[in-house]
Structure formats: C-alpha cells, structure tokens
Amino acid sequence: MNFETYPFEKLNDLLEDITSNSEYELSSLTIGEPQFDTPQFIQRSLQDSSxxxxxxxxxxxxxxxxxxxxxxxxxxxxxxxxxxxxxxxxxxxxxxxxxxxxxxxxxxxxxxxxxxxxxxxxxxxxxxxxxxxxxxxxxxxxxxxxxxxxxxxxxxxxxxxxxxxxxxxxxxxxxxxxxxxxxxxxxxxxxxxxxxxxxxxxxxxxxxxxxxxxxxxxxxxxxxxxxxxxxxxxxxxxxxxxxxxxxxxxxxxxxxxxxxxxxxxxxxxxxxxxxxxxxxDEAHVKVFQETYKENFEIAKELLGVEIPQATFYIWLEVKDELKFTQELYKEKHIKVLPGSFLGRNGMGQGYVRIALVESAQKTRKVLTRLKDFIDGQS
Missing domain, CATH: 3.40.640.10 (Type I PLP-dependent aspartate aminotransferase-like (Major domain))
Structure with missing residues (x-):
C-alpha cells in the first residue's frame, strides 16, 4: 500500500533545517488535541474501575x-x-x-x-x-x-x-x-x-x-x-x-x-x-465550550477572524502557506500546519490551520506573537 506521508511528518521535514528564535518558548498550534486535563470525575471513574x-x-x-x-x-x-x-x-x-x-x-x-x-x-x-x-x-x-x-x-x-x-x-x-x-x-x-x-x-x-x-x-x-x-x-x-x-x-x-x-x-x-x-454529563462540556469561545474572541480581537459556529480551528488565509509556516517558526518559534498538507489538487493552498487548544492566557500570548509576525509582513 502506498500511503501518503502524514501532515505532521511533512511539517517536520519542512522545518527540519530551520533554526527557530530561541527568545521565545515553542508554541505548537498544529494538532487538534485539547491541552486541558480530563475532568476529575472522569478520571475517578477510570480509577475506580481498574x-x-x-x-x-x-x-x-x-x-x-x-x-x-x-x-x-x-x-x-x-x-x-x-x-x-x-x-x-x-x-x-x-x-x-x-x-x-x-x-x-x-x-x-x-x-x-x-x-x-x-x-x-x-x-x-x-x-x-x-x-x-x-x-x-x-x-x-x-x-x-x-x-x-x-x-x-x-x-x-x-x-x-x-x-x-x-x-x-x-x-x-x-x-x-x-x-x-x-x-x-x-x-x-x-x-x-x-x-x-x-x-x-x-x-x-x-x-x-x-x-x-x-x-x-x-x-x-x-x-x-x-x-x-x-x-x-x-x-x-x-x-x-x-x-x-x-x-x-x-x-x-x-x-x-x-x-x-x-x-x-x-x-x-x-x-x-x-x-x-x-x-x-453535559456540565463539563459547557466549561470547555466557554474556554474555546474565549480563545476565539481573543483571535477575533487580535487577528480579525470571525468566530465559527463550531470547532477550535482557524483556517487562516495567507499568501504562501509553506513560506509563512517556515518564517513564522524561524522568527516567532510558532508552529502551524500548512493547509496544502491537508488537501489534494491544490486544496488548502494559501491557508494555514491553527488549533486553539490551550488556555486563554496561553492563547493570547501566542496569538499576540502571531499578530506581530503578520503585521511585520505587511
């Protein structure tokens, strides 16, 4: 079977020879994995069932x-x-x-x-x-x-x-x-x-x-x-x-x-x-929804993006998604995922995917750096 290389492996190859700006802590906005603790009542249920x-x-x-x-x-x-x-x-x-x-x-x-x-x-x-x-x-x-x-x-x-x-x-x-x-x-x-x-x-x-x-x-x-x-x-x-x-x-x-x-x-x-x-349980879901909503409000404030109906992704339009990804990593130590890695036949070109899966405090910090990068390209 001839499987295509996974997007995250392609990203590693794209950034492999780039030295990032060590002035900043690495911020990875690539993977759709919530960076929050699983609620305690769910963890207790797992422990009690061991x-x-x-x-x-x-x-x-x-x-x-x-x-x-x-x-x-x-x-x-x-x-x-x-x-x-x-x-x-x-x-x-x-x-x-x-x-x-x-x-x-x-x-x-x-x-x-x-x-x-x-x-x-x-x-x-x-x-x-x-x-x-x-x-x-x-x-x-x-x-x-x-x-x-x-x-x-x-x-x-x-x-x-x-x-x-x-x-x-x-x-x-x-x-x-x-x-x-x-x-x-x-x-x-x-x-x-x-x-x-x-x-x-x-x-x-x-x-x-x-x-x-x-x-x-x-x-x-x-x-x-x-x-x-x-x-x-x-x-x-x-x-x-x-x-x-x-x-x-x-x-x-x-x-x-x-x-x-x-x-x-x-x-x-x-x-x-x-x-x-x-x-x-629905109560814990509402807590996460509010967190993601706050992240999008920050993104709207800083980047001017519209808040979507659902998901925790920004599909950000850029001129050249590969160059944007490389330069952002080099200058601001931020990883995003080029849209072209997620599509075929030209789909995804001109976009990067940004996953807002951190706390509001971390999200504001990294999106401020991202905004500075974008403003510097203008």
Whole structure:
C-alpha cells in the first residue's frame, strides 16, 4: 500500500533545517488535541474501575456505555436509537479506516468520495480499499460546502462528509445535510458524517446538527444508508479514552458488527466505565465550550477572524502557506500546519490551520506573537 506521508511528518521535514528564535518558548498550534486535563470525575471513574482489567471486554460494548451514548444522542439531537442502531468504537479513527474496507470489499470497482481538504485517514481507508477517490473540493468560493453533481454521485459507493469541518471550521445546515441523505437513498451509496467536532460550539441557539437529525427530516427515519460518527476526544478533553460510536442504519451495523468481532478493537472495561460517565454529563462540556469561545474572541480581537459556529480551528488565509509556516517558526518559534498538507489538487493552498487548544492566557500570548509576525509582513 502506498500511503501518503502524514501532515505532521511533512511539517517536520519542512522545518527540519530551520533554526527557530530561541527568545521565545515553542508554541505548537498544529494538532487538534485539547491541552486541558480530563475532568476529575472522569478520571475517578477510570480509577475506580481498574479492578475490571481482569475481564475481557465485549466487542459490541457494555450495555451501560451504549445506554450513555444513546442518551447523549437523544438529549443532544432529539433522536432515539435502539441498541441495534449504535456500536461503541475505539475512538473514530479506527472506524474511519476499517469501515470503508469492510463495506467496499465486495464492490467490483469501489468508489469513495470525501471532502477535500480532509482528515488523512479518509484517504488511507480509500487506498487500503483499493477504491477510486473522488474529492469533494471545499473552497472559499463555495463557502466550504460539499457539492457533487448527480452523475458523479451515481458512481459513489461511499461518501464521507465532515461537518463541523476540519480544517475549514465550516458547518452545514440540516436542510443541506438532508439533501445529501436523499441522494444517498436515491443513488444507493452509504453516507457517513464524521461529527467529532459537533460539541465544540458557541451558541446554544445555533448548534451543529447531526446527519441522524437530517435523515429524519429527509423522511428516512430508519437511517437507510446513513451513519453518524462521534467521539468524546474533543468534547470531554479525553482523547486517551478512545471512546466513539458509529450509529444509524441497523442493517449495515449488523454486518459490520460481525466484521468487528475479528478486528480485535474492543475497548478495555475501565475505559468503557469512564467513557459512560463522560457521555452522561453535559456540565463539563459547557466549561470547555466557554474556554474555546474565549480563545476565539481573543483571535477575533487580535487577528480579525470571525468566530465559527463550531470547532477550535482557524483556517487562516495567507499568501504562501509553506513560506509563512517556515518564517513564522524561524522568527516567532510558532508552529502551524500548512493547509496544502491537508488537501489534494491544490486544496488548502494559501491557508494555514491553527488549533486553539490551550488556555486563554496561553492563547493570547501566542496569538499576540502571531499578530506581530503578520503585521511585520505587511
């Protein structure tokens, strides 16, 4: 398999021969990993469950974890799922990689489409599936919205959307997502929405929607050909718990569950206990949302960027993203990720991705340095 080098490895190569300004402490704004402690009540749940390490976990997930996830979906999106319409997973990365391989295995000439720029696991899954790739290009001109004509959609076996979007921070309306659901049913392709940033939002009256909501709105209450993925990594500042789910089409999930029995990616029981605790609580999520909102208010003040509906990313437009990244690192000891490392066919060129995942105090300090750098280029 010929996999593309991962973006962070490309960044290391790009900066390898550059001596950075030692006057400043290194500030890395590259990775989407919350830099906050996992809340104590979640940690205690993990600690209190450590004696359960002597038991094998169920591949299908423990009932209390499924109950917590179903409860989250009902409270957050107003969608009631049966136990057969959801599978707890070991985060979402493994699902995004292995579900396409499972689903596309019996297709003669498999075709997968996904948003571009993208989370690189989508491309890796396509390569591992020997699938033809169709890029759904996201540009400033189309407001970073997913658009494919019907003739192209007819070729697709699987489509992966990612809203709220990494890296552009764009979101999609429930009506537009419902249109995608209708196309998935009409042209018989599976539609996945990767929703792992759905809980990093800043307005209670303007929350990101789920493809499960859109499916019901589209007149598809059984979620035929529709799957939602989500995780607590961003929501609860707990990426190490590796707790996610895939939910939707019961018939698809029944067969996928058989496949997962062989994969061997069941979550250890103490992790499931802690994850159930996290999925069942909303108060801690609000605290993180306020922190990220404050970070964006600082970014708006210093950089003039608009606060997005969701995510913790700035998709900053620059003249030359590679040169910008190198010079910023050299002069201010700040790392950002060139947008072109996240896209293909020119997507992402002229942008850098900035992850606002630190405290407000640290964010103001580093964004002030970034502003000084940008002002110095003017």
């Amino acid at each position: 004696t359960l390490l002597n038991k094998y976990p169920k591949t299908a997930g423990e009932e209390y974890l499924k109950d917590a996830m179903q409860g989250f979906i009902q409270k957050r999106f107003g969608v009631e799922l049966s136990a057969s319409q959801i599978i707890p997973t070991f985060g979402t990365r493994e699902v995004l990689f292995n579900f396409p391989q499972f689903y596309l295995f019996d297709k003669t000439n498999p075709t997968i489409a996904f948003t571009n720029p993208f989370y690189q696991i989508y491309e890796g899954a396509a390569i591992a599936s020997r699938a033809e790739i169709i890029h759904i290009d996201l540009t400033k001109e189309n407001d970073f919205q997913p658009i494919l004509d019907d003739e192209t959609l007819k070729k697709c076996d699987l489509v992966i959307l990612n809203y709220p979007n990494n890296p552009t921070s764009a979101n999609i309306s429930v009506d537009d997502l419902a249109t995608w659901v209708k196309k998935a049913v009409e042209f018989d392709f599976v539609l996945i929405n990767d929703e792992c940033y759905s809980e990093i939002y800043f307005d209670e009256n303007n929350k990101p929607c789920s493809v499960l909501e859109a499916s019901i709105k589209a007149g598809n209450p059984t979620f035929k050909n529709v799957l939602a993925l989500n995780s607590i990594s961003k929501r609860s500042s707990a990426p190490g718990l590796r707790s996610g789910f895939i939910a939707g089409d019961e018939a698809l999930l029944k067969e996928y569950m058989k496949y997962r029995t062989y994969v061997g990616c069941a979550s250890p029981i103490p992790l499931q206990k802690a994850a159930a605790t996290a999925w069942s």
